[in-house]
Amino acid sequence: MxxxxxxxxxxxxxxxxxxxxxxxxxxxxxxxxxxxxxxxxxxTPVELLLAAIGGCTAVDVDVATSRHAEPVKFSVEVTGNKVGDELGNRMTDLVVTFSVDFPDGEGAERARIVFPRAVKASHDRLCTVSRTVEIGTPVKAVIEGA
Structure with missing residues (x-):
């Protein structure tokens, strides 16, 4: 590091x-x-987690597409189910849904072409938040002075 x-x-x-x-x-x-x-x-903390997932991937996709055309609509919805079972409280069935529109024009056509690749690249490699959730990273709780 x-x-x-x-x-x-x-x-x-x-x-x-x-x-x-x-x-x-x-x-x-x-x-x-x-x-x-x-x-x-x-x-709530869970809503912040959902916002972090959506925000991270939104930034990745926005940077990749907006260099070609400014979107007229750019919205990301993140949903999931909060469950409690033998594994404890957690979120399942997380889904990130993009709703993006670009204006007419050559740059916008390029943005539309780049868009699905940008979503895939963010999901597969770039978004630190969703990559951390999907891969699973241990979290250590420490009590100061203990």
Missing amino acids: TDNSLRSVTVERTSLGHFTATNARGSTISFGTGSDAEGDAVF
């Missing part, structure tokens, strides 16, 4: 069931159990 391979976020509790994640660049995102006492909806 190189010195620049490490990625990290810090998760801080803000109140019961509510947290804020901060990355090394200072960006933050709030999440929690799904809603708070005032009814403000927040993302």
